Amino acid sequence: MKYTTFNQKVSNPLTEPMFFGNPVNVARYDQQKHNIFEKLIEKQISFFWRPEEVDVSKDRVDFQKLTDSEKHIFISNLKYQTLLDSVQGRSPNIAFLPIVSLPELETWIETWSFFETIHSRSYTHILRNLFSDPSDVFEDIVLNDEIKLRASDISRYYDDLIFATQLWQTQGEGRHHVDGQDYLINQRELKKKLYLCMNSVNALEAIRFYVSFACTFAFAEREMMEGNSKIIRLIARDENLHLTSTQHILNIWARGKDDPEMKEIAEECHDQARDIFIKAVEQEKQWASYLFQHGSMIGLNKDILCQYVEFIATHRMSAIGMESPFEVTTNPLPWMNNYLNSDNVQVAPQESEISSYLVGQIDSEVNADDFGDFDL
């Protein structure tokens, strides 16, 4: 089905499925099928921040004091975060917007992706401050084998869905022969690809980011690289919200609250989806060994980090109704919670530059009690 930027067919967005219904026409939010997405948009916009507002100038001095193995951890970490946000800054738009059918979800996807581009800009802000020419760091992202290994797994499900959608839009359903390969395109196949892609994105937001967050905050625990940590804290808050959105989408499907065919697919592809999650956990553990290959840092080593990945994976898997194969029940990095607490993100203006304003914070609620001491 050909995509149209303004679908002139009259459709009722309250009865459309989230994906693969009619393309969205009027961007209206007065009525919503799944109002959670508008709430997420509002919350996300209230989190707005700019990397330039965070002062990272002291980090340059700290960075010079790090040992070589710590420098390796810090820089590899930033490279990986840059890769993740490079993918996330464009992929939800390219993969999901052509097939989305609800206005509130369409706008959520755009808002989500936009925030990932803020994250990407913040890595340049951090690196520009550390090096007079950060080119080497950026250029290594497409050359480094360890990063490439992750990149191909992260982008595979997106690329699959995008290509299948393109074939469907240009050639319709059926068997298509492109560049010596056969592709079977029908609604069911497309929906399966969407389901697996959403699971892969969910694993990315749920697990992949957290290994690098842990490293960043481990530096901050030693009062090192604090500007960087402030930025990553803002990023972590955003990522938490993005994770919530993919968990909602997966749960809405699985509980049959949207497209009944997606419920069937969720059951049919449950094992495959679970494998995507477990593979992400394994890859992150391998990444931890790469980070610490030249030595550990105070407060963090490969084993603790691997335990943390398993611990967080157990929680994330249970949130989408998956059974976890891991047995870590206590948090091996309890201090992580302090950095992920959104209260600690908003800092007092005298301590640092303000990165979030609360707009329109007027208490407009009036209770009958408020008039209690009124005498006429």
Place this chain on the structure above:
Amino acid sequence: MTSETSISEDMDKTRIIYQVRLVNTPGPLPCTSKCSLLDSLESHQLEVHSHCREGFCGACRTKLIHGEVEYITDPLAYIDDDEILPCCCVPKSDLVIKLG
């Protein structure tokens, strides 16, 4: 209604203590309706997994087996019908819960 009675009623309202029982833990814990259930549980030296403490990350997702809670912040994280987010709710009755 005079001003005095309305104030004393208000004071009472903020002071209500409910008994919160945890599955597999002996004895109920007194929790106030004045602060979030998460804060109350932590004041009893309980370790509850939590991140955002604002209802959007879902880290503190907890099973509500019996009782009623009231949300002080609209929860954004996905929760099942029998689950609550202690970070943004207060007890409205005695509770039986199971930590995740």
